[in-house]
Amino acid sequence: MFDLERFIDDCKKAVQATDSHTAVKELVEAAVSDRPALMKALGEPTRGSVQRLHVADDLTIINLSWAPRMTLKPHNHNMWAVIGLYTGREDNIFWRKVKDAEGGLVEAAGAKSLGEGDVAPLGRDVVHSVTNPLDRCTGALHVYGGNFFEEPRSEWNPENLLEEAYNVERNMALFEEANRFFDAA
Secondary structure (H helix, E strand, O other), X not given: OOOHHHHHHXXXXXXXXXOOOHHHHHHHHHHHXXXXXXXXXXXXXXXXXXXXXXXXXXXXXXXXXXXXXXXXXXXXXXXXXXXXXEEOEEEEEEEEEOOOOOOOOEEEEEEEEXXXXXXEEEOOOXXXXXXXXXXXXXXEEEEXXXXXXXXXXXXXXXXXXXXXXXXXXXXXXXXXXXXXXXHHO
């Protein structure tokens, strides 16, 4: 049975022991290995949302629900992350910075599709964009090695792929926008 408070405490201990995401990855793998128990504890996602489960300077844990067909443009975290899907699908495009390009230009460098039960560690320098390709919500447990909401970071304009400042409030509003679009459909 998944116990949210124990999971948070275990993640705190793992982060205090090391700045690596390896121990946290094992905790997330264990959590998503019993998806029915995890969904019972967190609830089945029915709308796009960012539920803050724990936020501190060294650790953020989020229950993230992607609305159907929702896409987030290329962005970085400037901290390691571990993502574990408990329902749905998440398609990631990974981007790399173009050397000697002005304006922080990025280019596509790879892709990975995550499904139910998959866990993906992301290094602190990873740039990725995310899409839920399904007609239903996707649910994922996201754990970050820092304060996800306060860390200065970047996002890339999807039209010209140039770097700009990441805007937390604007990106959180995208979830409500995606929900309105889903409700209208």
